[in-house]
Amino acid sequence: MRPRDAAATEQALLDAARARFATDGFDRTTIRAVAADVGVDAALVIRYFGSKQELFTRAADLDLGLPDLTGVRAGDLARVLVDRFFAVWEDDPTFLALLRAATTSDVAAAAMREVFAAQVAPALAAVTDDRPAERAALVGATVLGFALSRYVLRVPPLVSMSREDAQTWLGPTLRHYLLD
């Protein structure tokens, strides 16, 4: 029996929503399904979050956890970034939810740009001061393209690629965008 605990219920709804948004995208995710996953009535979701859009905004709040790259040696950059990549994409459905939603929702696309502007660009600015926004965007595009192909499109050679191989392939690309 679920205890009558609003905070816990709200958290459970956010978790369920993240999972649904990640696998189904924004449009195909229904408030009814999220509520059913948690075992409550759909009306409760609206009561807590006001609207489906607001539920998404709350569920897709994202922290990439990028470390301070100041002083990281050039040779270690790729390893650090690719490690973060796998942590963010494989251990947490949030980014996948955001990506799936961003292709059909302006609000989600704006949220994604905000992640770049607030987290990626500042972190990478510690590595270079030549056209940092452009370089950060290219790194972002690289990461998104790899994630899209591997986790969404499921292109076979990328699905089965080991983390080490990913490191080996992506490393020189990331270094090129950041340092060349």
Add this chain to the structure above:
Amino acid sequence: MRPRDAAATEQALLDAARARFATDGFDRTTIRAVAADVGVDAALVIRYFGSKQELFTRAADLDLGLPDLTGVRAGDLARVLVDRFFAVWEDDPTFLALLRAATTSDVAAAAMREVFAAQVAPALAAVTDDRPAERAALVGATVLGFALSRYVLRVPPLVSMSREDAQTWLGPTLRHYLLD
């Protein structure tokens, strides 16, 4: 007054559907809207294509027009590929429609994989015979990430990037994936 020409009407519906799918994605595109764009009744769309899914499949049939890369010098590879990139993404809404749909539809994702397998991989196999599938997938991921960031997410530094700059940035990456 539209002449009563089934073939022309069907073609107009396919064009309108491509445009709608490209901007709105699969779910938000309605048969009613496509029909209204052409000026016919929604029932006619169903009569011609059977279902919305089938309409999409017909509309998203895609030809990348990749040239034969045999004998293209390494220094020219990037230019050729980036040229094709812009032709495919900026002059034709088909790929954008496929990309938007692929993030929320297994059928569209499968269609995208098919494009890789049938067009990208064979074309790039002419350049290398060391792990060609892996290399082609990485090139594809690069291209998709750039397109996603530029045309869908509209990340500012990429939106305003000139073709020449795109060439300069992406060139070494593509060469790395194809030749290193």
Add this chain to the structure above:
DNA sequence: CCGTCATGTCATCGACCGATGACACGAGGA
């Protein structure tokens, strides 16, 4: 033991969508 309020449910609304089948129109041939 009772009342209150937070927590959660139920019934329902209005809108929209994909799809169906019957019907209208109009050009071209017998």
Add this chain to the structure above:
DNA sequence: TCCTCGTGTCATCGGTCGATGACATGACGG
């Protein structure tokens, strides 16, 4: 001229969704 058939329309169905507001329930304090 009239009939036929290709082309397109109309009315409608069944279903789903987000959202709303009234109502139920149960824990906790007095």
